[in-house]
Amino acid sequence: MQNLNIYASRLVSKEEPFAPGHRACIGCGEALAVRLAAKAFGPNTIVVNATGCMEIVASQYPYTSWQLPWIHTLFENSAAVASGIEAGLKAQMRKGTLPQEDINVVAIAGDGATLDIGLQALSGAMERGHNFLYLCFDNEAYMNTGIQRSSATPFGAATTTSPAGKVHAGQLSWKKNMPEIAVAHGIPYVATACPSYPFDLIEKVKKGLAVKGPAYIQIMSVCPTGWRCDTDISILLGRLAVETGVFPLYEVENGRYKMSMEPQKLKSLQEYTKLQRRFRHLKPETLAQIEARVVEEYENLVEKAK
Amino acid sequence: MGRRIGIEVSIALADAVKLANADVIAAYPITPQTHIVEHLAELVAEGELDAEYVPVESEHSALSACLGSSAAGARTFTATAGQGLELMHEVLYVASGMRLPIVMAVANRALSSPLSVWGDHSDAMAVRDTGWIQVFTENGQEVVDQIICAFKIAEDHNVLLPIMVHLDGFHLSHVIEPIEMPEESDVCEFLPPIHSPLTLHPSKPVAMGDFAPPVVFTEAKWAQEQAMSGVKKTIIQVWDEYAQKFGRSYHPVECYKCEGAKTLLFTMGSFSETAMSAVDSLRAKGVDIGLIRLRLWRPFPFEEFRAAVKGVKTLLVLDRSISSGGPGGPVASELKAALYNEADKPAVVSFIGGLGGRDITVDGFEQLITDGMRIAASGTDKEYEMIGVRE
Ligand SMILES: Cc1ncc(C[n+]2csc(CCOP(=O)(O)OP(=O)(O)O)c2C)c(N)n1
Ligand code: SF4
Numbered sequence: 001m002q003n004l005n006i007y008a009s010r011l012v013s014k015e016e017p018f019a020p021g022h023r024a025c026i027g028c029g030e031a032l033a034v035r036l037a038a039k040a041f042g043p044n045t046i047v048v049n050a051t052g053c054m055e056i057v058a059s060q061y062p063y064t065s066w067q068l069p070w071i072h073t074l075f076e077n078s079a080a081v082a083s084g085i086e087a088g089l090k091a092q093m094r095k096g097t098l099p100q101e102d103i104n105v106v107a108i109a110g111d112g113a114t115l116d117i118g119l120q121a122l123s124g125a126m127e128r129g130h131n132f133l134y135l136c137f138d139n140e141a142y143m144n145t146g147i148q149r150s151s152a153t154p155f156g157a158a159t160t161t162s163p164a165g166k167v168h169a170g171q172l173s174w175k176k177n178m179p180e181i182a183v184a185h186g187i188p189y190v191a192t193a194c195p196s197y198p199f200d201l202i203e204k205v206k207k208g209l210a211v212k213g214p215a216y217i218q219i220m221s222v223c224p225t226g227w228r229c230d231t232d233i234s235i236l237l238g239r240l241a242v243e244t245g246v247f248p249l250y251e252v253e254n255g256r257y258k259m260s261m262e263p264q265k266l267k268s269l270q271e272y273t274k275l276q277r278r279f280r281h282l283k284p285e286t287l288a289q290i291e292a293r294v295v296e297e298y299e300n301l302v303e304k305a306k
Numbered sequence: 307m308g309r310r311i312g313i314e315v316s317i318a319l320a321d322a323v324k325l326a327n328a329d330v331i332a333a334y335p336i337t338p339q340t341h342i343v344e345h346l347a348e349l350v351a352e353g354e355l356d357a358e359y360v361p362v363e364s365e366h367s368a369l370s371a372c373l374g375s376s377a378a379g380a381r382t383f384t385a386t387a388g389q390g391l392e393l394m395h396e397v398l399y400v401a402s403g404m405r406l407p408i409v410m411a412v413a414n415r416a417l418s419s420p421l422s423v424w425g426d427h428s429d430a431m432a433v434r435d436t437g438w439i440q441v442f443t444e445n446g447q448e449v450v451d452q453i454i455c456a457f458k459i460a461e462d463h464n465v466l467l468p469i470m471v472h473l474d475g476f477h478l479s480h481v482i483e484p485i486e487m488p489e490e491s492d493v494c495e496f497l498p499p500i501h502s503p504l505t506l507h508p509s510k511p512v513a514m515g516d517f518a519p520p521v522v523f524t525e526a527k528w529a530q531e532q533a534m535s536g537v538k539k540t541i542i543q544v545w546d547e548y549a550q551k552f553g554r555s556y557h558p559v560e561c562y563k564c565e566g567a568k569t570l571l572f573t574m575g576s577f578s579e580t581a582m583s584a585v586d587s588l589r590a591k592g593v594d595i596g597l598i599r600l601r602l603w604r605p606f607p608f609e610e611f612r613a614a615v616k617g618v619k620t621l622l623v624l625d626r627s628i629s630s631g632g633p634g635g636p637v638a639s640e641l642k643a644a645l646y647n648e649a650d651k652p653a654v655v656s657f658i659g660g661l662g663g664r665d666i667t668v669d670g671f672e673q674l675i676t677d678g679m680r681i682a683a684s685g686t687d688k689e690y691e692m693i694g695v696r697e
Binding site: 043044046048055056060062063064066067068069072076080081082083085086087088090094095097103121123124125 | 361373380397404526
């Protein structure tokens, strides 16, 4: 990734398929992540969007922020809709009713739409081997409905359905390891990315599109509204998520793990959590407990990538 | 001229989908629909039908995949029943709201619980208001004919709405009948290739499924509703064309021995044929009875229905589902609503029967008619009669 930084900025497309002019909150990391990913799509792309922030901020009739063919149908079915589009294009091209060409089919969805309600549809689509790219924009909660917990919400984080109270302190379960679930489907490409590392993100989206078959990328997307953080630190927080080991960047090509970024030494978890009021209620013991688990999982991952 | 063969209705239905040259089939098994998607899988595996067969992991995804393929401009088919249709419920509204011409066969089945794989119309009634065109079929021949017509109706540019072809689970789906299968070349002439006016393609980017704030939602629904209210005209046109080409004619409402009858029995689906035998037998005994059968359930053919019951004193309605805690028979209550403003309206006697696969024989229908006439004469304070309950 280091080498990439030197020249990649010049290679990045100036096109903005996800156009300026949408109604995301100030500092929204998810909107930035979508914009960067869209730069990698190219014009021959159809986008399927699950219900969630990115659908709402980009599609109020009669406006759209998309310069690409775009469809939204429901919260939990973007992988299944993408399956149908891929099948529909394939059949028509084979029968000669559509000209033969490479058309990318990309499904985009939040963590709720992916790890929770849409997991079955995603699993089915990955298992059937449709040629499509699935991007999960992970802001660690259901933000569009007003910050409710999802199975991507980290342990201890306060949301409106995992509030910090006298008895319970925020989210009571550990973040579901979705990339690992995708890997278990034996698909050709799985990766994690974060808009704080834009060239890496763009490169991974391109890779995901290039493989034949399903590709899955989980993209850490800071949400100032839901994380209760300042609106000008989204990039910083994304970096800290990577540098603390909370959200390691890696890719899995045909089952082979590779770290994309290996900090010399992980930063302390507190550097990350202290900037977000969703963690402010946590006691030092709990933070230590979380940190121990983060480090352990990170080391396991590094071991796999060896 | 087609070939007349003895064939299971589900298999014939799948063959009709092949004749229609579908591009994409999304498939998820559920009794009593399974033979349809199984046979389609065989046709695709044998190379007899060039289609993408998408063996999805649930009915929710089956219809979702149909949304995608139809939005991409492909001719799209799926089939389901009972719980499967319920699992699709959320997606049904999207298909009609997006004006996607998907064709779906529904082998009607009761809804759990208790678990029942057998037939009634509960599944159809539960999706009554989803904005799909809905046609009820009576026999295997009609199933084949209506599937072919369904593609032509749904894909017509004045329509562009999804359509369900209902066939009674087991009572129709699993019987072997003599059916005339149309020739492929004739179907080709009758059914032009699909050409959707707006599709997802990079050559002309469009946004589908935006969210609509209150200032436009009503207008969107109104536009959809106007399309729906114009649909009947196209349906009748397509059925007329079909009659000209294939010699079998279909109408939204059909009457059997109704001339001068003061009492009419009202049915939908495959029981209509059994009911005809009961009408024959009672007519032979001098009973003044006729049968009125509804083929087009949505959009409801108000004019044809009102015309068919003009001058009739009593309408005996058989419902194969129940609107629990409500007026009993959903069909009967719709008929009452359709007649409410008429000057000389018939009395409606509502019967519920044939639930969860319970058979109603010719004798059963004779009994129903006799009871109905007696109730109509003496009056009743009951909303409906439940027939065949064993004490
Ligand atoms: C079946 C269904 N249940 C619930 C909802 C309400 N809903 C809409 S978006 C959303 C949360 C989206 O969260 P996520 O997928 O994480 O995306 P984000 O908004 O955070 O980007 C929910 C619960 C819905 N639209 N459909
Ligand atoms: S709630 Fe969060 S994810 Fe949604 S638009 Fe606002 S900042 Fe972005």
